[in-house]
Each structure stands twice: as structure tokens, then as C-alpha cells.
Amino acid sequence: MTTLLNPYFGEFGGMYVPQILMPALRQLEEAFVSAQKDPEFQAQFNDLLKNYAGRPTALTKCQNITAGTNTTLYLKREDLLHGGAHKTNQVLGQALLAKRMGKTEIIAENRCRSAWRGVGPCQRPARPEMPYLYGCQRR
Numbered sequence: 001m002t003t004l005l006n007p008y009f010g011e012f013g014g015m016y017v018p019q020i021l022m023p024a025l026r027q028l029e030e031a032f033v034s035a036q037k038d039p040e041f042q043a044q045f046n047d048l049l050k051n052y053a054g055r056p057t058a059l060t061k062c063q064n065i066t067a068g069t070n071t072t073l074y075l076k077r078e079d080l081l082h083g084g085a086h087k088t089n090q091v092l093g094q095a096l097l098a099k100r101m102g103k104t105e106i107i108a109e110n111r112c113r114s115a116w117r118g119v120g121p122c123q124r125p126a127r128p129e130m131p132y133l134y135g136c137q138r139r
Contacts, residue, residue: 031101045096053081053088 017025035041049055057080062073081088098106 027101028097031097035097035100041096041100045093048092048096049089053083053092055081055089057081 015025057077059074060077062075066073083091095106
């Protein structure tokens with residue numbers, strides 16, 4: 001199998017999926033590689049990260065935790081992102097890529113609460129007219 005991106009991660013990793021999904025994955029890969037090289041796409045993505053999501057997020061110095069030690073500890077405040085989760089970046093990027101590809105729906109994974117709570121609000125600025133699905137619910 002030939003791909004634009006290296007599908008293998010170390011000795012044992014790889015892209016092992018049902019063959020019926022391969023055409024869709026190839027299309028996604030081509031769009032992703034193209035978007036990575038497109039300054040206009042990158043500018044739009046970075047604008048959403050800055051002006052919608054609130055990036056870069058603050059660093060908070062944790063003085064009480066390290067009191068009496070010779071340690072300085074900072075927390076990167078991902079909880080301050082719009083949507084309150086690190087998935088904000090992923091969802092914004094996926095929605096922009098779906099828009100670029102002319103897709104009409106987004107199907108989101110739903111293994112964690114931050115995914116279903118954050119998908120809708122984060123997807124809206126990139127593609128407001130697009131319905132999104134997670135689990136078995138349409139939003």
C-alpha cells in the first residue's frame with residue numbers, strides 16, 4: 001500500500017483498516033497533505049485558534065504546591081480554551097478540513113465527555129451549516 005504519509009509508527013504500528021475504508025482514507029490523506037501546505041488554510045486555522053478558541057492559553061505559576069522547595073512549576077491552562085478541552089484544536093481542524101473537502105456531515109468519536117461537549121461549539125465557527133453526529137445522535 002502506498003500512502004502520502006508514512007502509515008507506520010515504529011516497528012509494530014501501522015494502518016490496519018477494512019479495505020472498504022481505504023478510498024475514504026486516501027481522500028482524507030490527500031486533503032490533509034494539501035491543507036498542511038496551503039498558507040491560506042493554515043492562516044484560517046490559526047485565526048480560529050487565536051480568536052475563537054483563545055490560544056495561546058495562559059501559564060499559571062503554582063507557588064503553593066512548590067512552597068519550601070527549589071522547584072518552579074507552571075500549569076498550561078488547557079481548561080481555559082473555548083469548549084474547555086484540548087480537543088478544541090482537533091475539532092476546529094477537522095471541521096475546516098471537512099469544509100475544504102466539501103463534506104456535508106461530521107461524525108465525531110464519543111469516548112470521552114470532552115468530545116461530545118466540545119464538538120458542536122468548536123465546529124460551528126468553521127462550518128456552521130454542517131450537522132455533526134456523535135454516537136447515535138444528530139446535533
